[in-house]
Amino acid sequence: MSLRQIEPKQRGFLIVNAHPEGAAQTVRRMWDGIEARTDGRKPVALILGHSAGYGLATLLAGLRQHGIRGVGVAFEAADTGRRTATAGWYRTTAAAQLAAEDGHDIRFVNTDAFSTDAKTQVTDLVEQHYGPIDYLVYSLAAPRRTDPATGTVHHSVIKPLGAAYEAPALDFAGPDPKISRARIEPGTEDETRATVAVMGGDDWALWVRALAARRLLADKFTTVALTYVGSEVTAPVYRQGTIGAAKEHLEQTAHDLNTSAMLKEKDGRAFTVVAGAAVTQASSAIPSIALYTAFLRTVLGERGFHSTAEQAVELWDQLEGRTPLVLDEAGRIRLDGWELEDQVQDRVRQLWADPEKGLEAARAGADWFMSQVRELYGWGVDNVTYGQPVETDLAWPTPR
Structure with a gap:
């Protein structure tokens, strides 16, 4: 037992x-926000990176609407x-209870998914309890990866390619958000290769x-x-940068598979x-993404901005054949049409052109962004009594 008073650091x-x-x-809220329905079949799924972001949303939508069986790995x-414990640890315990x-x-494994031992442990579990996998969802995000063949530890970086990146960014150091400037020097060839090794498709293919x-x-x-593709506004540090090189490798891996x-x-x-x-x-953690997302939320509003859960529901419907696949010319499933509509991006570019003035118009969006960041760690969540001792030493869930 570890009942103690905690404050956000x-x-x-x-x-x-x-x-x-x-x-x-936050998990219960997402769970309750996904309409429960019963389908005839209960596919077997392996979700790598189930404890946060799109991995968590895909797990919960799969359980609520398709009755998936299988394993989550984080x-x-x-x-x-x-x-x-990390927020993902607590989210996992909550998801396990709801499931x-x-x-x-559904079973949950806490292991380094990049390792060979993890692949052995998880495939043993799948073989013993479930049999062949219908769906493998790869949603891992990590700052480093050890190559299982060579033992080399690769570190990913968020850098542009070819030239330095300078752009406005959100600064939350003071009591109110303000505009700062981000400058990032271009990534080297070695840094690009390392980022591809971490965030590209090598580990996906190994699984x-x-x-x-x-x-x-x-x-x-x-x-x-x-x-993720995103806007031309953030392209220099994302799609045209080291991360973009990794995403291109991921897409080539899909073709190879x-x-x-x-x-x-x-x-x-x-x-x-x-x-x-x-x-x-x-x-x-990506410079300028916070400001871009705050502007995007301002333009779209609460109803127009699609949550991870809404997108996960749409993904499962496409995969299970309830709705047609939405594919682009590269064969990628697209869930981002709402973000990239011309009129939406036009308005975002207008705000971006004069970021100080844009922030005045998007103050609520900036506050929303920071509140969402805090909620990622369990802080500032409605209907939670802070300021009282709470049990922090929760056991990793085991099957009941």
């Missing part, structure tokens, strides 16, 4: 502790006594091969990896899924 976008009840409440830290209450058969080697690919097996014998044998499919903008722990 925040520096800019970084918050180093999490509130267990606040984190759990790499989270337990309570140490000095620091709380159990609703009668779902598919690991399942195929154990004969755990179901007929018509489908695998998807989450990606689709033409591979192991997927052809099962009449399988591999897609990258272009999701829309979202406030995630990964996205908040």
Whole structure:
């Protein structure tokens, strides 16, 4: 037991502790916001990166609307006594409780998904309890990856390519958000290769091969990896930068998987899924993304800005054939049409052209963005009583 009083330890976008009840409440809110329905089949799914962002949304939408069975994988830290457990740890315990209450058969593994040991552990579990996988969802986001073949530790960077990047950004250091300037020097070839090694498609392909080697690919097996394109406003630091190089590799991996014998044998499919903008722990670390997202939220409003849960519902409907696949010319599933509509982007560019004036018009959007960042760690969540001792040492969920 570790009942203690905790307060947020925040520096800019970084918050180093999490509130267990606040984190759990965000999961319950997302769960309740997804309409429950019962489909006939209950596909087997493996979700890599289930504890945050689009991975969490895909897990909850899959459970609520399609009764998925299977395994979620994340790499989270337990309570140490000095620091709380990570928010993803607490979100997992909440998701496990909700799934159990609703009668779902889902197991959660806490491991470094990039490692060979993780692939062995998870495929053992899948083989023992579920059999062949219908869906593999790849939604991992990490700052580094150890290459299992060489032992080399690769570190990803967020940098432009070719020239330095200078742009407005949101600064939350003071009591009110203000405009600052971001300048990032271009990435080197080595940094680009390292970013591709972390965030590209190598590990995705290794997971598919690991399942195929154990004969755990179901007929018509489908695998998807989450990606992002975004606006021309942020393209220099994102789609045209080191991250963009990694995303291009991810998309090439989808093509390679689709033409591979192991997927052809099962009449399988591999897609990258272009999701829309979202406030995630990964996205908040990218310079200028906060300001862009605040402007986008201002333009679209609450109803026009599609949540991760709404996009996950749409993705599952496309994958399960309830609605047609929305594919672009590159064969990617698109969930981001609402973000990239011409009139939306035109208005965002107007705000971006004069960011100080734009922030005045988008003050509510900036406040919303920071509130969303805090909620990622369980802080500032409605219906949570802060200021009282809370149990922080929660056990990782085990099957009931």
